[in-house]
Amino acid sequence: xxxxxxxxxxxxxxxxxxxxxxxxxxxxxxxxxxxxxxxxxxxxxxxxxxxxxxxxxxxxxxxxxxxxxxxxxxxxxxxxxxxxxxxxxxxxxxxxxxxxxxxxxxxxxxxxxxxxxxxxxxxxxxxxxxxxxxxxxxxxxxxxxxxxxxxxxxxxxxxxxxxxxxxxxxxxxxxxxxxxxxxxxxxxxxxxxxxxxxxxx
Numbered sequence: 439x440x441x442x443x444x445x446x447x448x449x450x451x452x453x454x455x456x457x458x459x460x461x462x463x464x465x466x467x468x469x470x471x472x473x474x475x476x477x478x479x480x481x482x483x484x485x486x487x488x489x490x491x492x493x494x495x496x497x498x499x500x501x502x503x504x505x506x507x508x509x510x511x512x513x514x515x516x517x518x519x520x521x522x523x524x525x526x527x528x529x530x531x532x533x534x535x536x537x538x539x540x541x542x543x544x545x546x547x548x549x550x551x552x553x554x555x556x557x558x559x560x561x562x563x564x565x566x567x568x569x570x571x572x573x574x575x576x577x578x579x580x581x582x583x584x585x586x587x588x589x590x591x592x593x594x595x596x597x598x599x600x601x602x603x604x605x606x607x608x609x610x611x612x613x614x615x616x617x618x619x620x621x622x623x624x625x626x627x628x629x630x631x632x633x634x635x636x637x638x639x
Contacts, residue, residue: 439506440505442509443509443512446482446515447512450481450482450519451478451479457472457474457478458471458475477519478519481515481519484511484515485515487511488504488507488508488511489504489508499557500557500558502557503556503557506550507550510546510551513546514543514546517539517542521536537611537614540610540611540615540618541614541615541618541621542618544618544619544622545621545625546622547577547622548574548618548619548623548625548626549622549626549629551570552570552622553566555569556630563630566626567626570622571623574619575616578612582612
């Protein structure tokens with residue numbers, strides 16, 4: 439996982455630099471190179487951030503929980519980053535990549551965050567899952583507002599997924615978020631039971 443995380447950070451930083459260097463007319467019309475460069479660099483910072491915020495693992499278990507959290511944040515950023523590179527446009531071919539990200543991202547975040555909270559802060563599984571669910575749900579709502587802000591201030595076309603159907607796109611984004619959180623809760627409970635019985639190393 440460490441190699442994957444470090445490679446991802448390096449690639450994102452390089453992408454950010456390249457987007458600033460390569461002439462903007464080289465990219466498709468919907469690209470905003472300077473914005474995407476900023477997002478790439480910010481994403482790299484987010485990948486590093488768990489190590490900056492939580493500097494001293496208490497023990498080996500805490501170190502593994504921190505690494506798992508960092509891995510899941512990295513994976514989620516890559517999934518969403520691929521959408522920014524053009525996969526969100528797959529809706530034109532009947533493939534709802536946007537809905538896929540709204541399902542998978544909360545799912546893996548619940549697993550990673552609940553495990554980290556339980557191990558790092560020594561909380562029980564119920565408290566860990568509840569805290570993670572509230573955090574992820576708040577993040578999902580904040581993301582929709584961020585899209586609206588970006589569309590209005592920067593001139594992007596995020597709300598509606600490019601379809602123009604803002605209400606229904608936001609509605610189904612929210613539905614997929616809730617489904618992802620729900621599945622994540624079941625998965626987190628399953629992993630906890632396996633760990634408790636010694637089946638999960």
